[in-house]
Amino acid sequence: xxxxxxxxxxxxxxxxxxxxxxxxxxxxxxxxxxxxxxxxxxxxxxxxxxxxxxxxxxxxxxxxxxxxxxxxxxxxxxxxxxxxxxxxxxxxxxxxxxxxxxxxxxxxxxxxxxxxxxxxxxxxxxxxxxxxxxxxxxxxxxxxxxxxxxxxxxxxxxxxxxxxxxxxxxxxxxxxxxxxxxxxxxxxxxxxxxxxxxxxxxxxxxxxxxxxxxxxxxxxxxxxxxxxxxxxxxxxxxxxxxxxxxxxxxxxxxxxxxxxxxxxxxxx
Amino acid sequence: xxxxxxxxxxxxxxxxxxxxxxxxxxxxxxxxxxxxxxxxxxxxxxxxxxxxxxxxxxxxxxxxxxxxxxxxxxxxxxxxxxxxxxxxxxxxxxxxxxxxxxxxxxxxxxxxxxxxxxxxxxxxxxxxxxxxxxxxxxxxxxxxxxxxxxxxxxxxxxxxxxxxxxxxxxxxxxxxxxxxxxxxxxxxxxxxxxxxxxxxxxxxxxxxxxxxxxxxxxxxxxxxxxxxxxxxxxxxxxxxxxxxxxxxxxxxxxxxxxxxxxxxxxxxxxxxxxxxxxxxxxxxxxxxxxxxxxxxxxxxxxxxxxxxxxxxxxxxxxxxx
Numbered sequence: 001x002x003x004x005x006x007x008x009x010x011x012x013x014x015x016x017x018x019x020x021x022x023x024x025x026x027x028x029x030x031x032x033x034x035x036x037x038x039x040x041x042x043x044x045x046x047x048x049x050x051x052x053x054x055x056x057x058x059x060x061x062x063x064x065x066x067x068x069x070x071x072x073x074x075x076x077x078x079x080x081x082x083x084x085x086x087x088x089x090x091x092x093x094x095x096x097x098x099x100x101x102x103x104x105x106x107x108x109x110x111x112x113x114x115x116x117x118x119x120x121x122x123x124x125x126x127x128x129x130x131x132x133x134x135x136x137x138x139x140x141x142x143x144x145x146x147x148x149x150x151x152x153x154x155x156x157x158x159x160x161x162x163x164x165x166x167x168x169x170x171x172x173x174x175x176x177x178x179x180x181x182x183x184x185x186x187x188x189x190x191x192x193x194x195x196x197x198x199x200x201x202x203x204x205x206x207x208x209x210x211x212x213x214x215x216x217x218x219x220x221x222x223x224x225x226x227x228x229x230x231x232x233x234x235x236x237x238x239x240x241x242x243x244x245x246x247x248x249x250x251x252x253x254x255x256x257x258x259x260x261x262x263x264x265x266x267x268x
Numbered sequence: 269x270x271x272x273x274x275x276x277x278x279x280x281x282x283x284x285x286x287x288x289x290x291x292x293x294x295x296x297x298x299x300x301x302x303x304x305x306x307x308x309x310x311x312x313x314x315x316x317x318x319x320x321x322x323x324x325x326x327x328x329x330x331x332x333x334x335x336x337x338x339x340x341x342x343x344x345x346x347x348x349x350x351x352x353x354x355x356x357x358x359x360x361x362x363x364x365x366x367x368x369x370x371x372x373x374x375x376x377x378x379x380x381x382x383x384x385x386x387x388x389x390x391x392x393x394x395x396x397x398x399x400x401x402x403x404x405x406x407x408x409x410x411x412x413x414x415x416x417x418x419x420x421x422x423x424x425x426x427x428x429x430x431x432x433x434x435x436x437x438x439x440x441x442x443x444x445x446x447x448x449x450x451x452x453x454x455x456x457x458x459x460x461x462x463x464x465x466x467x468x469x470x471x472x473x474x475x476x477x478x479x480x481x482x483x484x485x486x487x488x489x490x491x492x493x494x495x496x497x498x499x500x501x502x503x504x505x506x507x508x509x510x511x512x513x514x515x516x517x518x519x520x521x522x523x524x525x526x527x528x529x530x531x532x533x534x535x536x537x538x539x540x541x542x543x544x545x546x547x548x549x550x551x552x553x554x555x556x557x558x559x560x561x562x563x564x565x566x567x568x569x570x571x572x573x574x575x576x577x578x579x580x581x582x583x584x585x586x587x588x589x
Contacts, residue, residue, distance in 0.1 A: 091414045094416065123422070127422060132493075
């Protein structure tokens, strides 16, 4: 027991992802301004704010899809060395994106290949890292469909025939099949009805806990933040205005804007 | 305009130099698609303008040209391209694979093994093997650059999950010299093994898409597959009705509207040589045999679909492997 604790604490000492003074300007238009934080392994951080507050820009900066105007993002690789994402080559960055990271889009059509079967969607990352045995790829895909509660009989159906909630679960399976350590989620429950949302959130929470994933989740839904995240970062007009533990920020908001956000939740 | 009205093999010398530079680069990087400034040719794109430009760039007055279309020397495409070079270069032409120094082909590789003195020129419609999986050219180029070929296996995976086997039967993707994945143009996958370690130089020209690529002689060409679903060349389970060959690639010809059909060699030169040899040896009885109408083969109408030929085709079709 003490061994596990010790090894866990030594690992957790160093952050997995570090953002330092991140800013992004689209010409004269501000995307986000001076964002800094550390994300530790197994930690779930929610970025909340209204539309246009820079949440998605921040997520794209963190996942190296766009280059920051100033500041930098460092990621601790599997070998333990922390590397600036800007210093990685194209090949390394894409490899990272396919193996150690996941990216769950709000619109599953962006994250899935809608015309190929669910099994191939899940298996694509495995084939990309060199799996060449059909039977093993298929059984890995089957196992993941089980974990995200999609019936095995649907393995050969393309996601175009799936419902919105199933597509989102399939997208999660596709991302997690290579055992990533860090997953970015952009409004994963957007556009789903509440009962499907609840089931999806339950699933994500279970997987995150089970696999010890670090997650950066962007959402405008404070209920999602409360259910999933350990920490919350509130953004407004491209800047972080408040950050802290989830219950602290949501139960005892300090900034007027956060207070407004929290009070805007519709009571059921 | 003081350009000469005529130049050997249609293209002007500057254009030929440009095409040759692209060819040299293609040979230096096996399987890599080299862009080139494809010219308008006096025939429609899709009729082999890429192959014609490659042939025009490498042909000399002493060359002997053979042109085949689906293995045949006497279809419209083959005849008109052969006439084009007779008219513009005055070269000798032949239908014999052995006698040719340059073979321009659409969709087949001759059955007779090629030699070091020969060049095989392919007409390519779509050079990009990843095209139907990834529509963005910028992205496919990056995927080639970084050897990200996982997507190619997604296609093969789909085949197996749908049809129980890799059903891609033509334009079957290959990996050249362990590096670039290449589309061997729409040749049947039966011909893929002939590309491997081939003695002849193989050049591929895509006129509309403006790409040239190459396989140098004696280069490793591996067809992509899975460990538990290895690559298998396929061909019609039949016997050539003219020469009796069982090991050549066969075309199925429908002979009337009541379901009668016969198989004949797709490579006409190969078939003729075998028939001549059989005629000079009286013991050979199979020559000229025709296949009787087969009532049970009416369910085999789906030969044209991508799933390839069905091994359980009816009786009377011998020579199945």
